[in-house]
Amino acid sequence: MTPLELADDALVAAQRLSEWVSRAPTLEEDVALANIALDQLGVARLYLQSLGDEDALAYGRSDAEFRNCQLVELPLGPSRGDLDFGWTIVWLLFLSAAQKIRYTQLAAAGDEIAAKAVKESSYHLDHALEWTVRLGDGTEESHLRAQAALDELWPYSHELTEGIREEWLSVVEPVLAKATLAVPSTTWAPSGGRNGQHTEHLSYLLAEMQSLHRAHPGVMW
Amino acid sequence: MTTEPLWEVFVRPRRGLSHTHVGSLHAPDARMALRHARDLYTRRQEGISIWVVPAGAITASSPDEKDAFFDPAADKIYRHPTFYELPEGVQHL
Numbered sequence: 001m002t003p004l005e006l007a008d009d010a011l012v013a014a015q016r017l018s019e020w021v022s023r024a025p026t027l028e029e030d031v032a033l034a035n036i037a038l039d040q041l042g043v044a045r046l047y048l049q050s051l052g053d054e055d056a057l058a059y060g061r062s063d064a065e066f067r068n069c070q071l072v073e074l075p076l077g078p079s080r081g082d083l084d085f086g087w088t089i090v091w092l093l094f095l096s097a098a099q100k101i102r103y104t105q106l107a108a109a110g111d112e113i114a115a116k117a118v119k120e121s122s123y124h125l126d127h128a129l130e131w132t133v134r135l136g137d138g139t140e141e142s143h144l145r146a147q148a149a150l151d152e153l154w155p156y157s158h159e160l161t162e163g164i165r166e167e168w169l170s171v172v173e174p175v176l177a178k179a180t181l182a183v184p185s186t187t188w189a190p191s192g193g194r195n196g197q198h199t200e201h202l203s204y205l206l207a208e209m210q211s212l213h214r215a216h217p218g219v220m221w
Numbered sequence: 222m223t224t225e226p227l228w229e230v231f232v233r234p235r236r237g238l239s240h241t242h243v244g245s246l247h248a249p250d251a252r253m254a255l256r257h258a259r260d261l262y263t264r265r266q267e268g269i270s271i272w273v274v275p276a277g278a279i280t281a282s283s284p285d286e287k288d289a290f291f292d293p294a295a296d297k298i299y300r301h302p303t304f305y306e307l308p309e310g311v312q313h314l
Binding site for chain 1: 246248249250252259
């Protein structure tokens with residue numbers, strides 16, 4: 001993966017996850033999700049700074065210029081604006097497992113940003129897998145929601161894990177088994193995010209993220 | 222809206238010091254409580270070790286018993302090591 005792909009995955013994930021701020025089921029979880037969003041933003045900034053002007057890259061590109069995988073831009077629920085905690089946890093499980101594997105590989109190859117990020121992604125993964133087991137193997141309702149999210153998000157995991165699929169499965173599948181969740185059998189594997197082909201959801205996300213900068217370029221507070 | 226159990230959180234700031242009570246939180250179980258404690262109470266390098274204890278497991282002295290528990294110590298000044306003359310040259314006391 002290129003630094004821009006790593007940065008865009010983290011940046012878009014940070015923006016998505018921050019939708020939970022003030023809306024999480026408990027105060028404790030609110031802080032936890034905000035923490036993870038901030039970690040993602042921190043990594044995105046470091047990679048963007050390594051590539052040039054971070055504000056121009058974050059706020060000045062259109063959706064077709066973003067190189068994130070499609071998973072991170074998806075709404076964190078069955079539809080946009082309909083936040084679902086189980087959905088979010090499955091999404092975070094997918095993302096953090098992939099990020100931990102990639103950052104570990106990059107850190108071993110001397111990438112200093114990845115070396116910092118690998119500890120953070122270990123914690124994100126830990127948080128996601130603890131919750132995955134509790135929701136999947138929790139109540140009837142929590143199991144249904146987690147399984148529904150898993151079924152919907154699974155196709156997007158292929159693009160996320162390109163080149164590390166086997167290793168990713170070796171992390172995720174045991175967690176799903178422990179959570180009594182069934183691995184979906186679908187083979188549909190949408191992709192294109194790395195080439196700038198995105199779902200409709202990215203442009204809405206960017207509109208919210210970029211509107212202030214576009215209205216007041218360079219604004220500070 | 223939470224119905225999750227309450228946990229008391231103790232953090233050890235660094236090696237050689239004791240765990241100190243820092244606050245409480247709600248969590249479904251001990252493992253999640255530990256993770257929430259990490260997020261809520263050690264964000265700014267406040268500690269190197271965390272304990273979480275179910276709040277219900279703590280037996281506390283009652284304010285009603287305050288006089289019986291604590292007042293008698295007040296007039297027993299011989300419990301304080303203030304009647305010794307320090308020899309010359311003794312330090313760190």
